[in-house]
Structures are given as structure tokens and as C-alpha cells.
Amino acid sequence: MPTSKAFEVEPLRKRNPKMVKGRKWILKQHFSGEPKIDDFELVEEELPELKNGEIMFRSLYISVDPYQKPFSASNPVPSTMIGSSVAVVEKSKHKGFPEGAGIVLYAGWVERGIVNPDEKLSFLGGTWKYPKIKGLSPSMMLGACGMPGLTAYFGLLRVCEPKSGETVVVSGAAGAVGSMVGQIAKIKGAKTIGFTGSDEKVKTLKDIGFDYAFNYKKISVEDALKESAPQGVDCYFDNVGGDMSTSVLQNMAQGGRVSVCGAISTYNGGKPSKCVDLLPLFLFTELKIEGFVVGRWEKEHEAGLRELARWINEGKLKAEETVVEGFENTPQAFLGLFDGSNTGKMVVKV
Ligand code: NDP
Numbered sequence: 001m002p003t004s005k006a007f008e009v010e011p012l013r014k015r016n017p018k019m020v021k022g023r024k025w026i027l028k029q030h031f032s033g034e035p036k037i038d039d040f041e042l043v044e045e046e047l048p049e050l051k052n053g054e055i056m057f058r059s060l061y062i063s064v065d066p067y068q069k070p071f072s073a074s075n076p077v078p079s080t081m082i083g084s085s086v087a088v089v090e091k092s093k094h095k096g097f098p099e100g101a102g103i104v105l106y107a108g109w110v111e112r113g114i115v116n117p118d119e120k121l122s123f124l125g126g127t128w129k130y131p132k133i134k135g136l137s138p139s140m141m142l143g144a145c146g147m148p149g150l151t152a153y154f155g156l157l158r159v160c161e162p163k164s165g166e167t168v169v170v171s172g173a174a175g176a177v178g179s180m181v182g183q184i185a186k187i188k189g190a191k192t193i194g195f196t197g198s199d200e201k202v203k204t205l206k207d208i209g210f211d212y213a214f215n216y217k218k219i220s221v222e223d224a225l226k227e228s229a230p231q232g233v234d235c236y237f238d239n240v241g242g243d244m245s246t247s248v249l250q251n252m253a254q255g256g257r258v259s260v261c262g263a264i265s266t267y268n269g270g271k272p273s274k275c276v277d278l279l280p281l282f283l284f285t286e287l288k289i290e291g292f293v294v295g296r297w298e299k300e301h302e303a304g305l306r307e308l309a310r311w312i313n314e315g316k317l318k319a320e321e322t323v324v325e326g327f328e329n330t331p332q333a334f335l336g337l338f339d340g341s342n343t344g345k346m347v348v349k350v
Contacts, residue, residue, distance in 0.1 A: 020047045020056070022112030025330055027081045030073055034268045034338060040081065040331040047114055050093045055127075057103060058112045059085035062327065062348040063142040064334040065176075069267045071124070080108035081330075082122060084147070085350075086130075086138045094118075097129060104128050104141050111327045111350055131302065135313045143176050143345025144312060144319035145305045151261060151294040152180035152237075153304045157188075158297065159259035159290050160235035164189030167229045169248055172239030173213065174201035176345035177261060179320045180308075181237045182210045187316055190235070193228045195221065195244060197340040204343055208318045221247035232256065232285075240265045242273045249278050252285050260291040268338060320344025 026041045050056060062085045072082050089101045090112070097103065097117050105127040107113055117127035130141050143149060155177075162168050168185040172178040173194025182192045186209045193212040194205045205213035212228040214221075221244055225233065232253030238245050241263030249258065266272075282289070297304065311317040322342040324333040327350045336342055 020112070021045065022047050022110065023327060024111065024113065025081045025109035026078050027072055027075070028078050030077055031069060033270075035069060035331075035335055037331050037335070041078070042328060047112065050091055050114060051116075052093050053118060054114050054116050055089050055094050055097045056091040056112065056114050057087040057105065057107070058090050059087045059110060059327075059350045061086050061139045061142055061323075062109055062330050062333075062350060063146070064330065064337060064346050064348060065148070066262065066264045066267060066337050068334065069338075074123075080110060082106075082108050082124060084124065084142060085110065086141045086146075097127070101129050102132070102138060102141075104130055104146065109330050131305070133306070133309045133313075136309055139321060139323070139345070139347050139349075140312070140319050142347055143321055144180060144317065145308050146345075147294060148176035148345055149180050149308050149319075150297070150301050150304050152177045152184055153308060154294060154297040154300070155259045155261050155292055156181050156184055156235075156237055159292055160237060160257045162188050162190045162235045165191070166234035167191045167193065167231070167253070168235040168237065169193045169195070169225070169229065169233045170237045170239070171195050171216075171244050171248070172262065172264060173205055173210065174320070174343050175239060176342075178237070178239050179205070179208065179344050180317070183208055183317050184311075185235070185237075186210075187311060191229075193225075193233075195224070201340075201343055204320065208320065216244055222251070225251045235259070237261060238263075242266060246273060246276050246278070249287075250276075250281065252281075252287055254285050256285060256287050258287060258289040260289065264338070322346045324348045326350075 023044045084106045092099050106121045106125040120126045168190040170178045170181045174196040182194050185192045192210045194210045195216045202213040202215050214224040234253050236248050236258045239262040242265035321344045330348045333348050
């Protein structure tokens with residue numbers, strides 16, 4: 001794994017006479033099992049003067065995402081917790097990033113900091129000035145029109161390629177990615193079936209247009225699919241892995257397509273699910289299964305974002321969000337991803 005530039009120790013620079021301070025969250029130790037509050041520490045630092053080519057940013061929203069759990073294992077500790085935020089440029093010595101510009105950057109869980117936008121900040125990415133589009137809020141640049149929305153858009157349309165009248169099943173359906181997948185499938189004329197972890201979220205899924213929604217903690221996936229997909233599942237967009245996916249895979253239709261996006265049920269370790277020999281089944285139903293990482297379509301991200309934004313402005317897509325108030329609550333928000341506290345994109349309002 002490449003190491004991140006942002007985590008290298010920088011030489012001491014001249015102190016800023018105005019003493020601008022910034023806070024950031026440090027990951028003290030690598031996670032062992034479920035993430036814990038004690039794994040993190042909030043630190044405040046005095047920021048140095050800007051050098052040519054640098055900007056000072058202030059985050060408006062911090063993104064907490066499940067990928068931050070497995071990906072943080074490849075960074076040295078202690079170091080700034082990895083991740084992205086949507087921010088405003090407060091001071092600038094970079095012509096391309098003037099004061100007041102809206103940016104998305106992979107500086108980690110940082111409230112206020114200094115970066116050089118021409119440099120890659122971590123293996124996750126750098127700094128990006130997002131287009132101003134009427135009707136979009138900044139937090140959407142982390143959710144519906146950001147990385148999760150693009151994951152749903154490209155992972156569904158390019159891997160599963162759903163056709164009108166087909167049946168699309170989504171696991172983790174009420175989350176940032178899943179809620180978008182179901183709605184995009186609906187725009188394409190598919191029948192949509194979502195699995196999620198509470199009755200309240202089942203109701204939300206029906207409100208945003210899923211044809212069927214089930215609480216996987218209360219029903220068996222097999223029974224739910226007998227009722228909702230008697231002809232089999234044409235497309236399965238998988239966010240969780242484990243036993244739920246094994247059950248869906250045994251109910252695929254001839255020529256079905258499976259998009260393997262995530263495996264959150266496995267991220268905290270624990271008991272591995274039973275291994276079922278599914279390959280003969282794949283043979284006779286001629287299934288296509290493909291894993292992907294959203295960066296594959298990086299060159300097309302802006303085009304995808306614009307189409308998502310258009311659907312939002314036309315009222316065809318609803319951007320569900322769970323907003324946690326206060327930078328100091330970022331770790332709690334992150335932990336909430338693993339106990340199902342969020343509906344739609346979980347963001348922290350700084
Ligand atoms: P979500 O917004 O869906 O948040 C996580 C949700 O996962 C929780 O709310 C919870 O919902 C569900 N969950 C948590 N633990 C479990 C479990 N043990 N079993 C089943 N469900 C669980 O996250 P995202 O939408 O951001 O991410 C969804 C998936 O997509 C993740 O696996 C992530 O790693 C992956 N991903 C992959 C990308 C790629 O490029 N391939 C890019 C972005 C994300 P509930 O109440 O329904 O259980």
C-alpha cells in the first residue's frame with residue numbers, strides 16, 4: 001500500500017503571528033474488532049503561515065464512511081484519521097483555489113488545515129474544486145453527488161446494467177450507496193427490492209420508491225425473495241456480504257449480474273459466514289459477478305455527478321442524510337455506521 005503524504009512528519013515552519021488554530025482527529029492505534037471511541041484523540045494545533053501554492057481550508061462537513069475502517073489499517077499510527085470533507089477555502093496562495101471556493105478534499109478528519117491542492121493528500125485522493133450546481137447543498141458533495149452517489153451510479157449502471165422490467169435487489173439498502181442504487185434502478189424502470197436493518201428504514205425505503213423493502217433482522221431473505229422476486233433476481237448490488245449475500249445468490253435468475261460493492265458485515269471480524277459452494281449454480285444460471293472500486297470511473301465522475309444532480313433537481317432522486325452536529329462527535333458518528341444509526345449518508349456538521 002502506498003503511504004500517505006499527509007501523514008509524514010513535516011519540518012517545523014514559522015509560527016503564524018495571528019495564531020490560527022485547527023483541530024483534527026488522530027487515530028491512536030489500529031482498530032481491533034469494532035472501532036471504539038478510545039481509538040481516537042482530538043488534537044488542536046497552531047497552523048503555520050501559508051507558503052506559495054497552499055490554501056487554508058475550513059471543513060463544513062466531515063464524511064464518515066465504512067471504508068475508513070479497513071483502509072486505515074494501511075496507515076501508520078498515530079496519524080490523522082483518513083477521510084474526506086467538504087470545505088471552503090479561507091485563505092489562498094493558489095490562483096486556482098481562491099478564497100471562498102468550495103472544495104472536496106482527502107485531508108482526513110480535519111476541521112481547519114493547510115494543504116497544497118496540487119499534491120495528492122493520501123492514497124484516497126487530493127483536493128477538488130466542485131462545480132456550482134443550483135439546488136445542491138455542500139453536504140451532497142460527500143453523499144448523493146459525491147463518492148457514494150457515484151459508487152451507486154457506476155457500480156449499478158456499468159456492472160449490473162439493469163434493464164426496464166428487471167428485478168434489482170440491494171443490500172444495505174438504506175445507506176448512502178444503497179439508497180441511491182434503489183432509486184437509480186427505479187429511474188431505469190426496474191423493480192426494486194431493498195434489505196435493511198430496522199422497520200423505520202423499511203418505511204423510508206418505501207417512501208423513496210422501493211417496490212419492496214424488508215427488515216433482514218426480522219425475516220428470512222429466502223421468504224422475502226419468494227414473495228418479491230418469484231422469477232428470480234436479475235441484478236444484485238451487494239453492500240454487506242456474508243450470509244445475506246449467500247441467500248440472494250441462490251435466488252438469481254438466468255443471466256443475472258452481481259455487483260460486489262462492499263462487505264460491511266465482515267469489516268469488524270467476528271465469526272466468518274458458512275462457505276456454500278455456489279459455483280455450479282453460477283454455471284447453470286450463467287451469472288456474472290464483478291467486484292469494483294469507484295475510482296475505476298474517475299475520468300467520468302463529473303459527468304456522473306451532473307446526471308445525479310439533474311435527477312435530484314427533477315425530483316427523481318432523494319438525497320437521504322443523517323447529520324451529526326459537532327466536529328467533536330465525529331468518532332461517535334463513525335461508530336454509528338456499524339450499528340445502523342444512519343439512514344442515507346452519514347455526515348458530521350462541523
Ligand atoms: P452506509 O451508509 O450503508 O452505512 C453502513 C450501514 O451498513 C449501516 O447503516 C447498517 O445499515 C449497515 N450495516 C452495518 N453493519 C452491518 C452488518 N454487520 N450487516 C449488515 N448490514 C450492516 O455505508 P455506505 O453506503 O457508505 O457503504 C456501503 C458499502 O459500500 C460499504 O460496504 C462500503 O465499504 C462500500 N463502498 C464501496 C465502494 C467501492 O468503490 N466499491 C465505495 C463506497 C462504499 P442497516 O441498519 O441496514 O443494517
